Amino acid sequence: MQRTPTHPALGFLVLGALLVSSPTTPGQSCSFKPVLQGRVCTKPGAPCKPPTVGSGNVGKCTTEGLHPEELACECQGSPTPSYNITLSPLSPTYIDTDVATSTITVIAFNGFTGKVDFSCTVSGVPHPAPSCANPASATVTNGSATSLLRVSASTSAAEGTYTVTVNAVDGHGRPPDNGSQSSTVSVSHVRWILMGGGRISLLTFVALLALWSVRLLWRDKRDA
Amino acid sequence: MLHAKLDLAAIRMPWLNREFLLRASFVALFVLLTYQFPWRWLRFVTSAAVLRISSSLGMATARVSFDTIRIQGQLFRVVIACTFVDVFMGSIPLLWDVRKSLLRNASRLLAVAVIFFGLNLVRLEIAQVLYFRGVPWTLADEVLGGFAYFAVWLFLWRRTWRLLREV
Known part of the structure; x- marks a missing residue:
């Protein structure tokens, strides 16, 4: 059985003590804000993204300098070298028996360097699906690196839309x-x-231009 | 035709004019610059317009991707050249009147852009109709495209010549 304060003043006292002892007010959510090098956390105790090392690996609620009433979640550990990858849209978006390509870009954070290996999978129905070869590894030396994703279809590939995951x-x-x-x-x-327009458009245009120029020159001569 | 009656004997040919050569160089630069951008939005808008017009003409249409449409079971991909944006960008140096204000030039170019867009849609749609009536695509689209380029050339020629003559 839970004990309840016998006097209302005692309840206020307990609440006041809680308010003083902890920066996190019960019921008050901790806002989040990006901190140095883009490390953020969504709530106190949540892992920092990108991850940090040491005790600062999880978010911590702190008060704002100018606004002591506001709390913010901060990641205070030293940053771990990490990376993101981005994929440009496969181009062309529609293939028959040819190849669609996409550029994979590795974006390094916090001084990340080294080799990144890629693998790719094609998912979706129907079958047989187009195939993708594992993209060549990329070595990050100066902040970023790229590799090429190639997806190829043969005559036997079934018509449909497929998701290519790297x-x-x-x-x-x-x-x-x-x-x-x-x-x-x-x-x-x-x-x-x-x-x-293609080559034939250009040829047609040049032919018309030539005819028109000849006509202009002929008229010029006649008028002179 | 768009060609104006001009007294050719009274003026120098524009290709001998230094300003014309400068403008021509800018044309090349602008066209090269045009192809440095994907123009995805314009390819989408052009394909959407073709799709709608074809649909209103009773053809079976469907969008496949932002630049690819299916009309009567045939896939068509709209590339940059298909949007006429290269023609428009190349026209800017020939149409720009240095004696007019920026706003005046901009509004004139906007009008030209609208005209070019309309002209382009007309030629694409004519190509579609001809193609589905059995005319080979090379003839329906490309030869017609050549005529469209030539029509634009005549318009630009008249404008540029007038500009150079007034200087």
Whole structure:
């Protein structure tokens, strides 16, 4: 059975003591804000993103300098070298029996250097799906590095839209902070047509231009 | 035709004019610059317009991706050249009147952009209709494209010549 304060003043006393002893007021949520080098946490006790080392690896509620009534979640540990990967949209978005490519970019944080290995998977129905070769490893030396993702379809690949997912691990087996990245590609064996001017347009234009120039010169001569 | 009746004997040919050469150099630069950008939004807008017009003409249409549309079961991909943006960008140095204010030039270019966009849609749609009536795509789209470029050239020629003559 829970004991209740026998006097209302005692309850206020307990509440007051709680308010003084802890920066986190009961019922008050801790706001979050980005701190140096983009490390943020969403709530006290939550892991910092990107991760930090030491005791500051989890978020801690602190009071703001000018606003002591406001609490903020901060990550105070020294930063761990880490990385993110980004994937540009696969281009072309539609393939028949050709190859779609995408650039994988490794973005280093906190002085991350080293080799990053990639693997890729193609998911989606129907089957057989197009294939992707594991992209070449990228070595980060100066803040970022790139690699090329290639997805190829053969005549036997089924028509449909597929998701291509790229996973990465560094030399210590750590994945990127932002996890695996995906892009989509569609397979169609219906021949598509490029709209717009091509070589024949240009040739037609040049031929018309030549005819027009001759006519201008002829008229010029006649008028003279 | 767009060609104006001009007294050719009274003026020097523009290609001998230094200003014309400068403007021509800028044309090349602007066109090169145009192809440095993907123009995804314009390719989307152009394909959307073609899609709507084709649909209103009773064709079966569907969007496949931002730049690819399916009309009557045939896939069409809208590339940069298909948007006429290269033609428009290349026109800017030829249409810019240095004696007019920035606002005046900008509003004139905006009008030209709208006209070019409309002209482009017309030629793309004509190409579609011709193609589905059995005309080969090379003839329906590319030769027609050549004529569209030439129409733009005549317009620009008249404008540029007038500009150079007034200087």
